[in-house]
Amino acid sequence: MPGKLRIGFIGAGGIAIGHYQRLLATKKAQVVAINEPSEQSLRQFHAHCPGSEALPVHRDYRDLLKNERLDGVVVLSPHTVHYEQIAASLKRGLHVLTEKPMVCTIKHAKALIDLAKKTKRTLMIAYQRHYEPTFRYMRDQIRKGRLGEVQFVQAIQAQEWLRLTRGTWRQDPALSGGGQLNDSGSHLVDIVMWVTGMKVKEVYARADNFDTRVDINTSLTMTFENGALGGMSVIGNAPGWYEDHSIVGSKGALYLRQGLGLIHVDAVGRPIPVKLPKYTKNPNSNFVDVILGKAEPETPPECGLRTIEVTEAAWKSAASGRPVRVP
Ligand SMILES: NC(=O)c1ccc[n+]([C@@H]2O[C@H](COP(=O)([O-])OP(=O)(O)OC[C@H]3O[C@@H](n4cnc5c(N)ncnc54)[C@H](O)[C@@H]3O)[C@@H](O)[C@H]2O)c1
The missing domain is CATH 3.30.360.10 (Dihydrodipicolinate Reductase; domain 2)
Structure with a gap:
């Protein structure tokens, strides 16, 4: 699927299924690789997302960031790991759509807002x-x-x-x-x-x-x-x-x-x-359009800070x- 944005998933539990389906529905993006440490979550994800069985799976998100060619990631993991995963993704030059809550401390929220500005990457929250x-x-x-x-x-x-x-x-x-x-x-x-x-x-x-x-x-x-x-x-x-x-x-x-x-x-x-x-837009279609320069983020990281x-x-x-x- 040439020309489509290449998206990686960090976490592939319950909420990842909807993100996968909505991203595919944009027809402008594809999910190309997954980070998921749990076999059980992976089985559920594959069962609900036909075609996803073929995607490479990394047990550690750092391997996903290191080894895959990506434009952006969707962070779908437990709350306290969001910070380091978002920071590492931005530093790697990737756009980030994260599930809520963006982070669990004010300090982390401010650090990520600064980092997104510094790296000139999009950071958005999936506040539907x-x-x-x-x-x-x-x-x-x-x-x-x-x-x-x-x-x-x-x-x-x-x-x-x-x-x-x-x-x-x-x-x-x-x-x-x-x-x-x-x-x-x-x-x-x-x-x-x-x-x-x-x-x-x-x-x-x-x-x-x-x-x-x-x-x-x-x-x-x-x-x-x-x-x-x-x-x-x-x-x-x-x-x-x-x-x-x-x-x-x-x-x-x-x-x-x-x-x-x-x-x-x-x-x-x-x-x-x-x-x-x-x-009819949603967090995923907005994320894709923001990366493509066709829209402004409806859910910027300042909402996560507030x-x-x-x-x-x-x-x-x-x-x-x-x-x-x-x-
Ligand atoms: N927007 C909404 O309405 C909504 C609804 C549900 C969940 N969420 C959010 O989505 C995120 C995930 O929730 P969920 O319901 O899918 O939970 P879940 O438990 O179903 O899935 C979380 C997945 O993350 C994996 N994981 C654990 N540690 C990890 C790590 N260090 N790195 C990567 N993955 C790791 C787990 O194995 C699991 O598969 C949370 O931030 C949650 O608040 C949002």
């Missing part, structure tokens, strides 16, 4: 909500001033995380870097700031680890830089999946209710018809019992 028409509509309305000044934000994410991730690397802090706040919660923290365009100034958090070594449920009370108040609930011990967003401004409100869709009302509660934009800033502040607050300023 940025590509969803509903969140794009909400962001667009706020950017156009249709909500006036945003004064309150509330977001809830509930998943059966405690039960489903038992015995896996996700509940081992050495590999996950933290619990559900840093895992699926990373999406929630990111999207609230991306949609509103507002930065969190201060966090007061309480966390419940249940009987594990990582946070399962986290309750966050937040103050934004414009003075708006808000809260986030990251609930890892729920019976199933539920996500909910409420944004209240001086000229109206947006209420996103799972299963019911998006409700937009004006300042006195009259419904405003919601016309969602047609938008997210870990809030996450670290929440961890510190939960540990100290005090509100913590977000740097």
